[in-house]
Amino acid sequence: MEKVKRYIDEHRERFVEELFSLLRIPSISADSAHRGDMVRCAEHLRDALLSAGADRAEVMPTDGNPIVYGEKIVDSAAPTVLVYGHYDVMPVDPLDEWKTDPFEPVLRDGRIWGRGADDDKGQSFMHVKALEAMISAGELPCNVKFMIEGEEEIGSASITTWCARHKELLRSDVILVSDTSMLGWDVPSITCGLRGLCYVQVTVTGPDRDLHSGLYGGAVADPAVVLSKMIASLTDADGRVTVPGFYDRVRELSPAERTDFGRAPFCEAAFCKSIGVRETAGEKGYSTMERIGVRPSLDVNGIWGGYTGEGAKTIIPSKAHAKISMRLVPDQDYREIGRLFAEHFRSIAPRSVRVDVEVLHGGFPYVCPTDLPAYRAAARAVERTFGRKPLPYYSGGSIPIISTFEKELGVKSVLLGFGLDRDAIHSPNESYGLENFLRGIETIVWFYREFAAGR
Amino acid sequence: MEKVKRYIDEHRERFVEELFSLLRIPSISADSAHRGDMVRCAEHLRDALLSAGADRAEVMPTDGNPIVYGEKIVDSAAPTVLVYGHYDVMPVDPLDEWKTDPFEPVLRDGRIWGRGADDDKGQSFMHVKALEAMISAGELPCNVKFMIEGEEEIGSASITTWCARHKELLRSDVILVSDTSMLGWDVPSITCGLRGLCYVQVTVTGPDRDLHSGLYGGAVADPAVVLSKMIASLTDADGRVTVPGFYDRVRELSPAERTDFGRAPFCEAAFCKSIGVRETAGEKGYSTMERIGVRPSLDVNGIWGGYTGEGAKTIIPSKAHAKISMRLVPDQDYREIGRLFAEHFRSIAPRSVRVDVEVLHGGFPYVCPTDLPAYRAAARAVERTFGRKPLPYYSGGSIPIISTFEKELGVKSVLLGFGLDRDAIHSPNESYGLENFLRGIETIVWFYREFAAGR
Numbered sequence: 061m062e063k064v065k066r067y068i069d070e071h072r073e074r075f076v077e078e079l080f081s082l083l084r085i086p087s088i089s090a091d092s093a094h095r096g097d098m099v100r101c102a103e104h105l106r107d108a109l110l111s112a113g114a115d116r117a118e119v120m121p122t123d124g125n126p127i128v129y130g131e132k133i134v135d136s137a138a139p140t141v142l143v144y145g146h147y148d149v150m151p152v153d154p155l156d157e158w159k160t161d162p163f164e165p166v167l168r169d170g171r172i173w174g175r176g177a178d179d180d181k182g183q184s185f186m187h188v189k190a191l192e193a194m195i196s197a198g199e200l201p202c203n204v205k206f207m208i209e210g211e212e213e214i215g216s217a218s219i220t221t222w223c224a225r226h227k228e229l230l231r232s233d234v235i236l237v238s239d240t241s242m243l244g245w246d247v248p249s250i251t252c253g254l255r256g257l258c259y260v261q262v263t264v265t266g267p268d269r270d271l272h273s274g275l276y277g278g279a280v281a282d283p284a285v286v287l288s289k290m291i292a293s294l295t296d297a298d299g300r301v302t303v304p305g306f307y308d309r310v311r312e313l314s315p316a317e318r319t320d321f322g323r324a325p326f327c328e329a330a331f332c333k334s335i336g337v338r339e340t341a342g343e344k345g346y347s348t349m350e351r352i353g354v355r356p357s358l359d360v361n362g363i364w365g366g367y368t369g370e371g372a373k374t375i376i377p378s379k380a381h382a383k384i385s386m387r388l389v390p391d392q393d394y395r396e397i398g399r400l401f402a403e404h405f406r407s408i409a410p411r412s413v414r415v416d417v418e419v420l421h422g423g424f425p426y427v428c429p430t431d432l433p434a435y436r437a438a439a440r441a442v443e444r445t446f447g448r449k450p451l452p453y454y455s456g457g458s459i460p461i462i463s464t465f466e467k468e469l470g471v472k473s474v475l476l477g478f479g480l481d482r483d484a485i486h487s488p489n490e491s492y493g494l495e496n497f498l499r500g501i502e503t504i505v506w507f508y509r510e511f512a513a514g515r
Numbered sequence: 516m517e518k519v520k521r522y523i524d525e526h527r528e529r530f531v532e533e534l535f536s537l538l539r540i541p542s543i544s545a546d547s548a549h550r551g552d553m554v555r556c557a558e559h560l561r562d563a564l565l566s567a568g569a570d571r572a573e574v575m576p577t578d579g580n581p582i583v584y585g586e587k588i589v590d591s592a593a594p595t596v597l598v599y600g601h602y603d604v605m606p607v608d609p610l611d612e613w614k615t616d617p618f619e620p621v622l623r624d625g626r627i628w629g630r631g632a633d634d635d636k637g638q639s640f641m642h643v644k645a646l647e648a649m650i651s652a653g654e655l656p657c658n659v660k661f662m663i664e665g666e667e668e669i670g671s672a673s674i675t676t677w678c679a680r681h682k683e684l685l686r687s688d689v690i691l692v693s694d695t696s697m698l699g700w701d702v703p704s705i706t707c708g709l710r711g712l713c714y715v716q717v718t719v720t721g722p723d724r725d726l727h728s729g730l731y732g733g734a735v736a737d738p739a740v741v742l743s744k745m746i747a748s749l750t751d752a753d754g755r756v757t758v759p760g761f762y763d764r765v766r767e768l769s770p771a772e773r774t775d776f777g778r779a780p781f782c783e784a785a786f787c788k789s790i791g792v793r794e795t796a797g798e799k800g801y802s803t804m805e806r807i808g809v810r811p812s813l814d815v816n817g818i819w820g821g822y823t824g825e826g827a828k829t830i831i832p833s834k835a836h837a838k839i840s841m842r843l844v845p846d847q848d849y850r851e852i853g854r855l856f857a858e859h860f861r862s863i864a865p866r867s868v869r870v871d872v873e874v875l876h877g878g879f880p881y882v883c884p885t886d887l888p889a890y891r892a893a894a895r896a897v898e899r900t901f902g903r904k905p906l907p908y909y910s911g912g913s914i915p916i917i918s919t920f921e922k923e924l925g926v927k928s929v930l931l932g933f934g935l936d937r938d939a940i941h942s943p944n945e946s947y948g949l950e951n952f953l954r955g956i957e958t959i960v961w962f963y964r965e966f967a968a969g970r
Contacts, residue, residue, distance in 0.1 A: 090826035151828055157724075214826050236578045241730070249520070255729060268791025269612075272941045274710060274912030275696070277842045278812025280801045281796035284813050285746060292747035295740065336723025341736035341867040348734045359731025360740050361830050366817035367838060371545035371669050372714045372875045373606055374840055374913075375816050375941055382739070384823060385829055387732045412796040420827045457729030458829075486727045486830055 063197040064505050068189070072498055074191050076167065078108065079497070082147075082181050083165040083174045089125060089148035089214045090399015098125040098210045099382035101147045105208055106130070108185070112192035114206070122218035125210030127310070129229070132191060139512055140203040142195045142232035142471065144461070145184030145239065146212030149176040150486045157360065157488035177492040179485035183238035183477060184208055186497060190504035199505075201512035204401050205232060209461075211422045212239075214423025216461040223468040234434035236507065237467055240455055240477030245496075247325055248446040250438055253353060253454035253474035254462060256388030258397045259361075262405060263381045263416040270366070270375040280376055281412035284365045287380040290408055290415075294358055294384075298344040301358045301386070310390045313354055321350060324451055334481065353454030357387045384422075387458060389467070394422030394460075426473070434474045437514050441476075441506035445499050478509060527953055531622065533563065534952070537602075537636050538620040538629045540751050544580060544603035555581040556602045559878075560663055561585070562604050563640070569661070577673035580665030584684070587646060594967060595658040596685035597926065598915070600639030600694065601667035603940045604631040604955070613945035623773070625949050632947040634940035638693035638932060639663055641952060643709045643958035654960075656967035658688060664916075667694075669914040670714070670876025678923040685925040689889035690920055693955065695755045695910055695932030700951075702780055703901040705893055706930040708808060708909035709917060711843030711880035713852040717860060718836045718871040725821070725830040736867035738835040739820045745870075746837060747862055749813055753799040756813045756841070758859045764846045768809055776805060778904055789936065808909030812842045834840035837877075842913060849915075851878030878915015880964045881928070889929045892969050896931075896961035900954050927966065931962060 068075075087101040101117045107128035109117035117130035125148065138237045143303045152162040152175050160166050165174030172182060187206070194200040207230065209219045223230060240251040266283040267276070296302055302339035313321065326349050332339060342351040351357065365380030367373035386401065388394055398419040408417040428435055430452045442450040484490050525531075540800030542556040543549045557574045562587035564572035572585035580603065607617040607630050615621050620629030625638060641659070642699050648654040662685065664674045678685060695706040720730070721738040752756050768776065787794060797806040806812065822828035841856065843849055853874040864870040883890055885907050897905040917928045933955035939945050 090824065090828060092825065151822070153822070153824065154556060191632065229573040257590070257729070257829070258831070263529050267790060269939065270942050271790060272912065273812075273814045273816060273840055274712070274842055275910060276807065277791070277814045277840070277911065278792065278806040278810055279797045279911075280792060282814045284818045285750065285813075288746035288815065288818070291740060291743035298712070335726060335731070337721060337735060337867060339867050340734050341865065342734045352731065352734040353732055358740075359728045359732045359737045359820065359831050360743065360835075361728060361828060362823045362832065363739045363743070363835060364819045364823040366815065367606070367608075368819040368836070369545065369606060369608065370547065370815045372547060372838065372840070373668075373816060373941070374712070376814050377817065380818060381823070383827065385728055385732070385827070387729055410796065412792060412794050455594075455730060455736075456732065457727065481730070484724065487724050488830070492863035493780075 064193045064199055065502060067196050068498065068501055070328055076172065076494065079172065079182060079185050080165045083176050084163055087148050087210065088165045089211050090151050093511050096146065101265065102126045102128050102210060105147055108188050111205060112188050113195035119432065121453040122222050124218040126207065127219060127222055128208040130206040133202065134200050134201065135203065140205060140232040141209065141508065141511065142205045142230060142235045143187045144235050144237045145187065145208045146210065147184065147208050148210040148213050149181065150213050154488060155411065159489055167494065169399045171491040172494060172497065173489065173491045175490055177490050178479045178483040180212065180239045182492040182497060183479065183500065186238060186504060190501045193501065196506055200473045200508065202508050205230065210283045212461065217421065220464050220468060221462055223465065227469060230469055232471055233431040234511070235457070235471050235473040237462065237473050237475050239459055240457065240475045241371050241450060241479035241481060242268050242477065243324060245480060248433065248442050248448060248451045249452040249453035250428055251252055251443065251455045251477060252275060252428040252435065252452040253425040254291055255456055255458050256394050256423050257385060257418045257458040257460055258388060258394040258401065258422040260398065260401060261381065261418045261420055263379055265379050265414045266412065267376065267378050270378050273374040273376050276376055280409065281410060282376045282421055283380040284377055286410060286413050287365065287382060290405065291360060291382060293408060299342050301356065303400050304399065304402045306356070309393065310356060311390045322347065324349060326451065352456035354389055356389050356392060359385055361385050387456065388425050390425045390427055394424060398422055423458055424463035426463040428474060429471060432472055434472065434511060437510035438474045438507055440510045441503050444506050446504045476503070489499050519648045519654055520957060522651050523647045523956055531627065531949065533639050534627065535620045537640060538631050539618055541618045542603050542665065543606050544666050545606050546764045547723050553603065556585050556774065557581045557665060560602055560708040560927050563643050564661060568644050568650035569646070577677050579673040582677055583661065583663040584672060585661040586659065587650065587655065590658065593657050595660060596688040596963065596966065597660045597662065597685060597690045598642045599692045599928070600642065601635045601665065602639065602663050603665040603668050604634070604636065605668050609943060614944055622949065626946040627949060627952065628944065628946045630945055631768060632945050633669065633934045634945065636963065637947040637952055638934065638955065640961040641693060641959060645956045648956065649963065650959055655963070664719065667916065670704065672876065673918055675919050675923060678813050678920065682924060685924055687926055689966065690926050690928040692914070692917065692928050692930050693932050694914055695912065695930045696934035696936060698779060698906060698908055700935060703897050703903060703905040704908035705890065705897065705905045706910045706932060707883040707885055707890065707907040709881040710846055710911055710913050711878050712840060712848050712915055713843060713849040713877040714840040714915040715856060716836065716838050716873045716875055716877045717855065718834055720834050721867065722831065722833050725833050728829040731831055735751045735831055736865060737831045738868055739777060740837040741833055741865060741868050742820065742837060745860065746815060748863060753826045756811065759854050760855045761811070761852065763768050764848065765811060766845045770845045776888050777802065779804060779908065807911035809844055811844050811847060814840055816840055842911065842927050843880050845882055847880065849879060853877055878913055879918035881918040883927060886958060887927055888969055889927065892965035893929045893931045893962055895965045899956045899961050931958070
């Protein structure tokens with residue numbers, strides 16, 4: 061292991077430079093204007109895998125953005141680890157809140173700043189460099205496969221079909237994923253629960269054009285007001301979602317599980333301070349950690365309609381829109397929730413407007429048992445590099461594809477992520493600690509050793 | 516009168532061409548990028564007044580956009596008519612809904628298409644051309660003054676002070692305004708009631724940055740949801756505004772007035788069809804015409820916050836905003852309503868967010884008595900050109916400055932407008948009938964004769 065560690069240490073500056081090249085490609089999957097960048101980014105990663113020592117690496121087409129596949133097979137008797145990651149990133153607006161160009165990464169205050177620095181280019185790239193270090197040191201104890209997709213931030217639509225078509229190619233003993241955060245740098249943790257997601261877009265249409273609010277105001281339903289009332293009614297005074305059937309399949313924690321759950325260190329005041337709010341809010345009867353980790357939620361991600369420019373324009377808008385997402389927990393099914401939501405939303409619309417509901421994408425929630433051998437290997441790897449046992453953690457986020465892998469490939473995933481809250485993923489000024497990047501690589505190397513040894 | 520009519524008929528093509536030059540100037544007052552166009556537009560109008568035969572015309576500075584003043588004094592014993600209009604226009608978005616360039620006017624199907632064709636360049640310019648026709652024919656029976664401002668669409672902030680400073684200059688017997696519509700081309704009408712306006716912008720701030728909706732969803736108040744709930748609560752199930760004190764000064768119609776009011780021809784089905792809705796909506800217990808004409812209302816003119824681009828972005832937005840306007844009726848005071856609204860809106864905000872309320876502008880409602888000599892002169896003028904007596908009409912719109920004129924100058928205004936619903940003012944594809952433009956000029960000429968004769 062000393063040899064690998066030395067290799068990482070000697071090449072750290074180059075590793076960061078190589079990550080910067082990857083971060084410079086604006087691979088925003090939500091914006092079709094960046095379609096060319098997606099291909100460019102996939103090709104860049106393929107080349108990085110080959111440089112790292114992969115036997116094979118290629119950009120494989122899908123109906124959407126391509127998937128980068130790579131492998132290094134050392135021994136057919138050795139266990140096989142399938143690394144999953146994604147090279148697409150979130151949009152960068154509001155652009156004026158970025159202190160530096162989101163696609164011109166910089167190293168400042170020991171951190172790497174740029175879109176994707178953490179989510180998920182930075183975290184995916186640790187695996188490429190861990191592979192390189194193990195191969196260079198002659199210490200790769202497992203077969204390794206990579207699948208890095210370009211649609212994670214928009215629902216991973218293509219990878220499901222792709223997995224179904226390449227089951228043999230993807231045969232493995234565990235899927236290893238770094239796309240999550242730890243509770244804190246001094247509170248290492250491994251995510252063992254992810255929420256599912258159902259993301260919809262709704263449009264409320266009133267008059268067939270924007271109307272003068274003086275000549276019509278008071279006599280015509282205003283779509284922005286109607287949409288507000290409909291959204292308002294989606295959660296009740298106790299913070300519970302009012303869509304009928306929404307909670308039917310929600311698995312409640314047992315009192316013992318709730319007690320366990322309450323053990324993770326959490327400071328409500330620090331949490332509030334870190335995001336600049338006076339107090340938290342949410343479903344009555346649950347703690348903040350429970351609300352995030354094991355309870356479903358409904359959020360409005362965006363709302364728009366009518367005049368939004370400078371000054372005053374006196375109109376009743378023709379249309380108002382909202383993007384609404386629901387985070388789901390076991391055993392909610394995003395397809396069923398999408399149907400229930402659409403039915404309910406249409407049913408509460410007054411006759412004075414028309415309502416359109418489009419389900420944009422969704423995914424199942426996921427749980428990784430803490431007695432899984434691969435989870436135990438990951439926990440030992442973290443303990444070696446962080447000096448303490450990691451806590452199992454329900455993060456609240458969604459990686460919808462993880463439950464799909466289980467369904468399609470029959471393989472469990474271990475979520476060995478090294479992000480921190482302060483990384484501000486999905487927000488302006490995303491960053492990733494240089495130390496997280498380097499210690500992440502080392503931990504991944506330990507994982508391979510522990511996993512190979514512990515089977 | 517035959518001489519004037521012949522003059523109008525002989526020069527109609529030139530009149531339209533001249534209006535086109537005026538419409539080509541993109542004088543959008545709500546957008547500070549157009550500040551230079553405002554001055555250019557004012558200078559253009561000054562020149563037009565001088566060409567029409569005014570003794571004097573000038574662009575007078577204010578703290579905001581300049582005001583065009585002009586005059587033609589024929590006889591100190593003759594009555595003086597002060598013409599008010601505005602050269603600023605509404606913004607043009609959504610631009611992609613315009614069939615032709617909003618600032619490249621065209622004549623098509625007997626109509627003039629372009630932003631401001633009706634509101635209020637087309638209607639103001641009728642007065643310039645009426646003056647020219649009367650001077651050319653040697654038949655101007657009144658002194659005429661013009662004040663044409665550039666801030667009507669954003670609240671006429673500068674003209675109040677300007678009026679107070681120029682009381683002597685503006686001394687007159689009546690203010691004549693063409694900035695309103697008729698019930699129909701075959702149902703001529705004169706607006707004798709205008710609603711007041713209180714226009715506010717609100718911002719709800721939650722976390723200090725956009726948050727990942729998975730890592731925080733369910734535990735943090737979502738500003739878009741909170742704003743929706745706050746807006747939803749501003750009107751009750753009966754369509755009444757819930758701001759405490761909102762209705763305290765509303766003058767209720769007597770049963771006799773309501774009967775009168777019901778006499779105006781109105782077809783609910785045609786109204787719904789004309790704007791593409793299945794049914795009307797509004798305050799319980801009042802007809803559509805009453806809701807528009809004599810009842811106050813609350814509308815959301817625009818709402819925005821969070822991610823509004825293509826596809827899905829999973830965030831809890833940091834902020835959500837809305838532009839909210841209230842139309843007021845006698846004797847509501849927009850300053851008091853602004854205060855009541857701001858107090859109420861702040862009071863209903865949960866502790867989990869911060870709320871900012873900014874009153875953008877406002878104005879008083881206005882009533883013109885139908886026994887006013889100038890109103891009667893206008894009614895006779897309309898009867899001469901339209902062949903039937905006009906109906907007095909409560910339009911629902913606001914021209915806040917009209918009540919200010921009464922307060923500052925002690926002069927009543929007559930609202931002799933020639934627009935029609937189909938003109939789509941404030942909307943894409945604004946237009947103005949060529950016949951409205953020409954018959955408007957003739958009616959204005961008649962007004963001067965009737966007003967001079969009837970005193």
